[in-house]
Amino acid sequence: MDEKVLALKDLTMSYSGKSVLNGINLDVYRGQIIGYIGPNGAGKSTTLKIILGLVEGYSGTVEIFGQDISATDHTYKQKIGYVPENAEIYDNLTAAEYLTFIGELYGLDRKKAEEKARKLMEQFDMEEVFHSRISSFSKGMRQKVLILSSLLHNPDVIFLDEPLSGLDANSVMVIKDMLESLANQGKTIFYSSHIMDVVEKISNRIVLLVDGKIAADGSFDELKEQSKEGSLEGIFNQLTGFDVHKETADSIVSIVMEDGRDA
Amino acid sequence: MRDFRTLKFLDFFQPIFRKVNIDYPMMRKIVAVKLTMDQRRVPTILNDMKRKEGNQFLKSLWIYALYGVLLIPFIFLGENFMLQSSIIMGVSMFILMTSMISDYSSVLLDIRDKVILNTKPVNTRTINAAKLVHISIYLSFITGAFITIPAIVTLFTYGIGYFFIFIVGIILLDMFVMALTALIYMLILRFFDGEKLKDIINYVQILLAVGIVIGYQIIIRVFDMVDLVAVYDFSWWHVFIPPLWFGAPFELLLNQNYATEMIVLSIIAVIGPIISIFLYYYLMPSFEQNLQKLMEESSSRKKKRWSLSDLIGNVICFKREERAFYRFASTMISRERDFKLKVYPSLGMSFIFPIIFLYNNMELQEITGTPLSQGRSYLTLYFANIIIGTVVYMLQFSSKYKGAWVFYTTPIQDNSALYRATLKAFFVKLYLPVLLVLSVVYIWIFSFRILPDILVILVTSLLQVVIAHKVFNKGKFPFTEPMDSANQGGGTAGIIIALMLIVGVFALIHFIISVIPFAIYIYLVILIVLTAVLWKVLLK
Numbered sequence: 001m002d003e004k005v006l007a008l009k010d011l012t013m014s015y016s017g018k019s020v021l022n023g024i025n026l027d028v029y030r031g032q033i034i035g036y037i038g039p040n041g042a043g044k045s046t047t048l049k050i051i052l053g054l055v056e057g058y059s060g061t062v063e064i065f066g067q068d069i070s071a072t073d074h075t076y077k078q079k080i081g082y083v084p085e086n087a088e089i090y091d092n093l094t095a096a097e098y099l100t101f102i103g104e105l106y107g108l109d110r111k112k113a114e115e116k117a118r119k120l121m122e123q124f125d126m127e128e129v130f131h132s133r134i135s136s137f138s139k140g141m142r143q144k145v146l147i148l149s150s151l152l153h154n155p156d157v158i159f160l161d162e163p164l165s166g167l168d169a170n171s172v173m174v175i176k177d178m179l180e181s182l183a184n185q186g187k188t189i190f191y192s193s194h195i196m197d198v199v200e201k202i203s204n205r206i207v208l209l210v211d212g213k214i215a216a217d218g219s220f221d222e223l224k225e226q227s228k229e230g231s232l233e234g235i236f237n238q239l240t241g242f243d244v245h246k247e248t249a250d251s252i253v254s255i256v257m258e259d260g261r262d263a
Numbered sequence: 264m265r266d267f268r269t270l271k272f273l274d275f276f277q278p279i280f281r282k283v284n285i286d287y288p289m290m291r292k293i294v295a296v297k298l299t300m301d302q303r304r305v306p307t308i309l310n311d312m313k314r315k316e317g318n319q320f321l322k323s324l325w326i327y328a329l330y331g332v333l334l335i336p337f338i339f340l341g342e343n344f345m346l347q348s349s350i351i352m353g354v355s356m357f358i359l360m361t362s363m364i365s366d367y368s369s370v371l372l373d374i375r376d377k378v379i380l381n382t383k384p385v386n387t388r389t390i391n392a393a394k395l396v397h398i399s400i401y402l403s404f405i406t407g408a409f410i411t412i413p414a415i416v417t418l419f420t421y422g423i424g425y426f427f428i429f430i431v432g433i434i435l436l437d438m439f440v441m442a443l444t445a446l447i448y449m450l451i452l453r454f455f456d457g458e459k460l461k462d463i464i465n466y467v468q469i470l471l472a473v474g475i476v477i478g479y480q481i482i483i484r485v486f487d488m489v490d491l492v493a494v495y496d497f498s499w500w501h502v503f504i505p506p507l508w509f510g511a512p513f514e515l516l517l518n519q520n521y522a523t524e525m526i527v528l529s530i531i532a533v534i535g536p537i538i539s540i541f542l543y544y545y546l547m548p549s550f551e552q553n554l555q556k557l558m559e560e561s562s563s564r565k566k567k568r569w570s571l572s573d574l575i576g577n578v579i580c581f582k583r584e585e586r587a588f589y590r591f592a593s594t595m596i597s598r599e600r601d602f603k604l605k606v607y608p609s610l611g612m613s614f615i616f617p618i619i620f621l622y623n624n625m626e627l628q629e630i631t632g633t634p635l636s637q638g639r640s641y642l643t644l645y646f647a648n649i650i651i652g653t654v655v656y657m658l659q660f661s662s663k664y665k666g667a668w669v670f671y672t673t674p675i676q677d678n679s680a681l682y683r684a685t686l687k688a689f690f691v692k693l694y695l696p697v698l699l700v701l702s703v704v705y706i707w708i709f710s711f712r713i714l715p716d717i718l719v720i721l722v723t724s725l726l727q728v729v730i731a732h733k734v735f736n737k738g739k740f741p742f743t744e745p746m747d748s749a750n751q752g753g754g755t756a757g758i759i760i761a762l763m764l765i766v767g768v769f770a771l772i773h774f775i776i777s778v779i780p781f782a783i784y785i786y787l788v789i790l791i792v793l794t795a796v797l798w799k800v801l802l803k
Contacts, residue, residue, distance in 0.1 A: 052382040056552065077384040088378040092303040093296065101296050105289070105383040133303075 002029040011060035022212040035203030036192040081150035085161035091134040106153035139166035160191035200232040293393040324408040349510030442539035452553040473611035497524040508532035588684035601662040616646035645770040652762030655731035661742035
């Protein structure tokens with residue numbers, strides 16, 4: 001039996017009276033690549049924030065490597081890497097300063113962290129901007145820095161919230177292959193995305209969240225089996241109960257075509 | 264990143280931090296990063312300066328030293344320590360608190376902290392301690408710069424006793440200000456959303472800029488009242504006025520005034536800050552939770568069905584395109600915080616300056632004997648116009664300048680309409696309210712006989728707008744230049760001063776005209792025609 005990395009039990013959460021998560025039960029095992037998908041506002045980011053200890057006031061339990069996170073101190077975060085969704089970053093630091101600092105927060109030696117960061121940046125052909133301020137970076141470059149910052153300390157489980165936003169096709173391919181090979185090395189990847197093609201291709205397990213509940217959980221093939229849809233996009237539409245995309249599209253077009261050029 | 268001397272100093276206190284279970288090396292690293300970022304931040308107080316490399320923060324400290332000099336007149340207010348020290352402490356509190364809010368808010372309210380630091384294997388205690396240490400370092404630098412000069416002055420005027428109480432009082436005041444600011448934020452965030460808080464911070468920043476100019480004027484006048492003889496009377500509500508707490512120990516210890524109220528206030532001066540710090544520490548977690556609000560979208564406001572500004576816009580803009588631009592420009596002017604921060608203080612001054620000069624003339628006329636209402640002091644109203652150049656200049660800039668691509672990609676028929684509409688929006692939304700209020704005050708003083716003069720001033724202000732526009736604008740759209748690039752290029756200041764001189768020329772012509780009976784009406788007609796033609800010709 002594989003090692004259980006993450007276990008969510010009856011996880012519920014509500015913000016000012018509005019419930020966001022309605023009882024999530026999920027066991028994640030070593031080496032899995034989990035695509036965590038769902039419509040906007042389904043509670044994906046909230047789940048990640050709870051696991052990372054960013055949000056309090058949930059009920060239910062979250063266990064990482066068998067430890068209840070509410071019962072232990074901050075040390076469990078040592079094994080976790082995290083890429084936040086809104087690209088939150090101290091952008092008036094240089095890439096070198098930022099990455100070194102994050103490495104140090106994870107307990108790395110300063111020199112080692114900087115050296116490792118430099119080598120990783122080289123892989124993205126970003127060695128020239130290593131000592132430039134992040135505020136001058138393009139969206140894709142920032143995202144790369146964020147991804148690298150989550151990997152410096154060689155974490156065992158990596159949470160990524162929309163990790164591919166702003167990246168070009170080549171970089172997406174690199175990240176995809178990287179995630180796969182990290183998983184082969186026994187890392188666990190847990191990521192959320194809206195890009196269904198990518199999720200379909202790299203995840204070996206897909207968890208679909210609708211209205212704060214898990215609506216589907218399984219490999220892509222299993223989901224296809226259940227829903228008789230050919231693509232993850234189709235499955236997504238079906239399971240989120242969204243079957244009016246054609247009608248919505250049509251009415252958008254008809255509103256656009258209403259004579260807007262009166263004058 | 265270099266090693267900070269401040270941090271080396273902090274190392275002495277290492278055992279204390281270790282004792283309260285804080286991971287000192289980690290905290291030191293976090294504070295080091297924060298200090299590095301501070302160096303690259305430009306304080307509000309220096310917003311007229313160009314962005315330069317180097318420690319911006321340390322360079323801004325001399326301004327606080329200057330504020331410190333402003334304290335000196337109060338030191339000589341006499342031996343009634345209760346009054347004199349309360350004023351000193353009150354001014355200090357105002358300066359420290361407003362600079363705390365305007366410059367420090369970005370640090371206190373940095374939501375990135377949560378996402379970046381709290382997801383790492385670092386004790387929350389350590390992170391909070393780092394935050395507190397960071398604020399304290401900042402505040403002690405400002406305080407140091409601020410009180411050094413006045414402290415030395417007190418040492419030589421009132422001796423070591425006063426000096427010592429002053430230093431201790433200021434340290435307690437610092438603690439109190441730090442906790443109070445955070446507590447106020449907590450309160451605001453509990454009831455309002457993040458946008459509201461950002462607005463409030465913005466207004467405090469504006470208040471700081473205006474307050475210092477006005478404050479300076481007041482201080483100059485205080486010199487006249489040095490011989491003020493007042494007796495301090497205690498009332499129960501004085502317990503709620505912090506400057507009085509900090510004034511009491513001086514009276515208590517130096518004038519040996521052992522009245523009960525002095526003892527009570529002095530005790531509060533010591534206990535108040537300590538309680539507020541504990542309260543802050545105790546409420547910190549809930550504050551952090553509420554900070555989350557800054558990340559959430561704020562509740563949508565209801566659209567107003569009817570607005571005066573829209574109505575005026577429809578009257579003074581003739582084409583549909585121009586009306587759309589007018590609405591856009593009015594919203595930009597009233598919403599953009601960076602723009603407000605740079606422009607509203609000038610507006611405040613355009614309101615204050617005429618009144619200050621009118622007041623000066625009033626004193627002058629008391630000497631000459633002619634009553635103010637009979638003279639030509641209403642010409643001080645021209646001081647309201649001197650800011651037009653600056654504001655028109657600022658209209659090119661926006662912190663959201665990147666959004667300007669829409670002007671280039673949409674089929675705009677008449678490019679000049681955009682600027683025309685923006686100038687009109689500025690005039691209606693910012694200038695007219697100031698002039699209107701001033702006019703009411705002036706008519707109340709000078710009676711309706713100055714109505715034609717006010718009309719002349721109004722028309723010259725329109726003329727001033729179009730001249731300023733012609734000088735600054737080089738075919739660019741408004742709101743399309745980055746806010747940072749404002750104030751760059753040395754020529755700008757010269758041009759702005761030249762534009763102020765033009766206002767002076769108008770005032771001079773007006774003065775000459777006013778000597779000739781009825782000439783004012785002819786002048787008014789000429790001005791209207793000239794302005795109308797120039798608006799037509801130059802704004803094409």
